[in-house]
Amino acid sequence: MDENGDISEIKRLQTEINFHNYQYHVLNKPLISDYEYDMMLKKLHELEARHHHMITSGSPTQRAGAAPLERFVKVKHPAPILSLANAFNTADLSAWYERIVKLDPKVASSGYVLEPKIDGLTVVLRYEKGILVQGATRGDGEVGEDITTNIRTIKSVPLKIPVLHTGAEAPALLVVRGEVFIMREDFIKLNRTLEENGEKTYQNPRNTAAGSLRQLDPILTSARPLTFLTYAIVQSSDSMPATQWALLNYLKAFGFPVSDLCEPIDSFEQVLARTNAWVERRDAIPFEVDGLVIKLNDLRVADELGFVGKDPRGAIALKYPAREVTTILKDIGVNVGRTGVLTPYAIFEPVEVGGVTVKQATLHNFDFIAEKDIRILDRVLIKRAGDVIPYVIGPIIETRSGAEKPYAMPKVCPSCGQEVEHLAGEVAWYCVNLSCPAQLIRNLEHFVSRGAMDIVGMGIKIVEQLAESELVKDVADLFRLTKEDLLMQEGFAEKKADNLIDAIRAAKQQPLSRLIIGLGIRGVGEVAAADLADNFNDLAELSQTTTIRLQQIEGFGPNTADAIVDWFARPSNQALIYKLKSLGVWPSANQGSRSSKRWYLDGKVFVITGTLPTLSREEAKEFIEQNGGKVTDSVSKKTDYLVLGENAGLKLDKAVSLGVARLDENGLKELIARLEKNNG
Numbered sequence: 001m002d003e004n005g006d007i008s009e010i011k012r013l014q015t016e017i018n019f020h021n022y023q024y025h026v027l028n029k030p031l032i033s034d035y036e037y038d039m040m041l042k043k044l045h046e047l048e049a050r051h052h053h054m055i056t057s058g059s060p061t062q063r064a065g066a067a068p069l070e071r072f073v074k075v076k077h078p079a080p081i082l083s084l085a086n087a088f089n090t091a092d093l094s095a096w097y098e099r100i101v102k103l104d105p106k107v108a109s110s111g112y113v114l115e116p117k118i119d120g121l122t123v124v125l126r127y128e129k130g131i132l133v134q135g136a137t138r139g140d141g142e143v144g145e146d147i148t149t150n151i152r153t154i155k156s157v158p159l160k161i162p163v164l165h166t167g168a169e170a171p172a173l174l175v176v177r178g179e180v181f182i183m184r185e186d187f188i189k190l191n192r193t194l195e196e197n198g199e200k201t202y203q204n205p206r207n208t209a210a211g212s213l214r215q216l217d218p219i220l221t222s223a224r225p226l227t228f229l230t231y232a233i234v235q236s237s238d239s240m241p242a243t244q245w246a247l248l249n250y251l252k253a254f255g256f257p258v259s260d261l262c263e264p265i266d267s268f269e270q271v272l273a274r275t276n277a278w279v280e281r282r283d284a285i286p287f288e289v290d291g292l293v294i295k296l297n298d299l300r301v302a303d304e305l306g307f308v309g310k311d312p313r314g315a316i317a318l319k320y321p322a323r324e325v326t327t328i329l330k331d332i333g334v335n336v337g338r339t340g341v342l343t344p345y346a347i348f349e350p351v352e353v354g355g356v357t358v359k360q361a362t363l364h365n366f367d368f369i370a371e372k373d374i375r376i377l378d379r380v381l382i383k384r385a386g387d388v389i390p391y392v393i394g395p396i397i398e399t400r401s402g403a404e405k406p407y408a409m410p411k412v413c414p415s416c417g418q419e420v421e422h423l424a425g426e427v428a429w430y431c432v433n434l435s436c437p438a439q440l441i442r443n444l445e446h447f448v449s450r451g452a453m454d455i456v457g458m459g460i461k462i463v464e465q466l467a468e469s470e471l472v473k474d475v476a477d478l479f480r481l482t483k484e485d486l487l488m489q490e491g492f493a494e495k496k497a498d499n500l501i502d503a504i505r506a507a508k509q510q511p512l513s514r515l516i517i518g519l520g521i522r523g524v525g526e527v528a529a530a531d532l533a534d535n536f537n538d539l540a541e542l543s544q545t546t547t548i549r550l551q552q553i554e555g556f557g558p559n560t561a562d563a564i565v566d567w568f569a570r571p572s573n574q575a576l577i578y579k580l581k582s583l584g585v586w587p588s589a590n591q592g593s594r595s596s597k598r599w600y601l602d603g604k605v606f607v608i609t610g611t612l613p614t615l616s617r618e619e620a621k622e623f624i625e626q627n628g629g630k631v632t633d634s635v636s637k638k639t640d641y642l643v644l645g646e647n648a649g650l651k652l653d654k655a656v657s658l659g660v661a662r663l664d665e666n667g668l669k670e671l672i673a674r675l676e677k678n679n680g
Contacts, residue, residue, distance in 0.1 A: 035322030120181030610645030
């Protein structure tokens, strides 16, 4: 870029950064992320370094914040409340050290203090004769806003400095600097409460703290879980400690909260060695930190080094990789999970977050998009913490130009084109096509599982192998497999192929209830499948049923009934049923269902608890069902018998309270024998 281009860019950056300073420090409504702001400011520093005549007092490189808000009384600070220069890696830290050690060799023996860079709102507190008389925001570094009444509502802020046990009293005048913020856990609780009350939730702790502290009504401030930590003395009528470490302990002794994360370090080499540990501990810190502050321990040496623009030379902030950034949402895509759940995701202009360049992030679910009013072409705030997948927090509504488009919910599955399903009371939308390519492996795995068709020897690796080779495109294709097909697959020899073909052949003899389970109809588990097999002769009859007929069966509500009717109404599922029938997979009710059962128990409801002497839980269940009984998982008023074994738990207590009859294993056998005799 030529000189005229540089000067034009400097002017643009100065204007834009001052605008964002106002948004962040005054309105508490940042439109860009800290990372984007830091990058703009870094670029401005570099350009101004090449064109010194463009450095003016109005440049954001020479100011600490933004002008105070007009609605508050102005407070002139006793000394400039400045921010720190930023380093983004250890190379930047080393460059800082080399610069200052050349200016003053005493830097090498000064020692250092490491402190967390708290992501909060800077405040300045004034104490006279040990009494808090004023609290102010940083403002533009020279003049801030009087927020004394609000500051007093923060429980961690001392209202009066105590006399030390040594008898020492606080200075007649003491002005300290600290940070107001919200703990992560408190922020989560606050948003949860707001959500339960139907109120608007907040996007991040920093903006929430800033907005809460600058309310005109202190009652509103007191309702927010604000806390405070201090780290500097701006002015004092007494002589102050000579080192930063001693100063922190001085503040602590007089009752000021100081972070217990602070630590003294002897040499700059040790500082570099500790930076990784600080980055790694970031997630364990109970409040948001966006960097590590490195300060010279010797305060006299730090003062003598002076300033560069607004930045003191004796300290620097190592900024962590940004976890929250903004970017443009270009489109919204939809993934189909292995369970058929449709999940929306954001497609946006590539941006660096958490040290990684990302192009996509999760949008949670479709309700989230609607609730947040997220639109295509919005500028959105995204977050990535640690190894967590990036996710969208919400749109920056203030940046909308009118070109943004509301999102339209997809009506069909993007993988197979089938109409999607949504059950009342659920958040998720589903594709219920059993042959959907996106769900094939999961559907096959479920179909062959022990609780469904129980095809012995067909584990997940073989399922994946058959699907990837395209030998199997739906569950019915399993029954088309030949020995020759399997021998062509890696890992199959004669015996293994024979065994698997035999297992597939045997699965054709499974009862109707097992096949119903294998279909994976939403809401239809083992108990419901058995009930359906007891009420319908085969899949053809079941496919023609109605929701009214289904709801006449005990335990079938409208959602489950709707899901069953909808599943069988899908053309792709109808084609699959026809295919199963043509391949001989067509159990009827007399195949392991009605006629094979002895109906002595006549639909009585049983619950099993504890360990039985000779029967496993599964064997006892099968014994009951073979004799016409029904087994459920929980005790209710509809329960007829509780079958008790050793170590019975809370189910026994509930059965006693409801007056449910109890049987041990022998009692169960005797009951069935007696009924058999009476009906013999």
